[in-house]
Amino acid sequence: QSVLTQPASVSGSPGQSITISCTGSISDIGYYKYVSWYQQHPGKAPKLMIFDVSDRPSGVPHRFSGSKSGNTASLTISGLQAEDEAEYFCSSYSSVALVVFGGGTKVTVL
């Protein structure tokens, strides 16, 4: 079992907004601002989408945003597009294990 908990799947229609949650503890998400999110299409390398909770790397569309409240971080995709169909997983710095990951969430565009 992964240390960070994510829903197995989330779906939405094109143009809609979806939010993926990532729940940890006070040892990781709850205390530190070092949450990152990744997108992975089948057979491809994971791609960094959000770092430090809410910052976007250059080139990542503005429809991707991140936030945190308590022990839970969230990734929101606004204006969902067909190309957003992929797996998304979260990661956080942890005072216990240095790095922890979520189990991943499959996003389906209906």
Added chain:
Amino acid sequence: QLQLQESGPGLVKPSETLSLTCTVSGDSISSSAYSWGWVRQPPGKGREWVASISYSGSTFYNPSLRSRVTISVDTSKNQFSLELSSVTAADTAIYYCVRPNILSVVHSWFDPWGQGTLVTVSS
């Protein structure tokens, strides 16, 4: 643009040592203040951080693997490597090489990632 590519045997026997190499292209591994690392994903499970080495040579290991894992850098070949000893079926996974952003001991994000290579532990 920095790119990473894993290489190594796809099949390792139980109790033996798993050895993987990551070739860095797009920049010199020694000319930049980069750190390097490995993440793995067992079939049907989530990702697990394995090890990292900072630009200063400090090494960081997953506490659950610390006694069996070694990470190193070969600047002459622009590569870094992972060795995992005494492997069992539980070490079967896709292994990704990554560039972590490390601030002191804090690993804040990983970018880029390699494509990943599947290593199966079986006799």
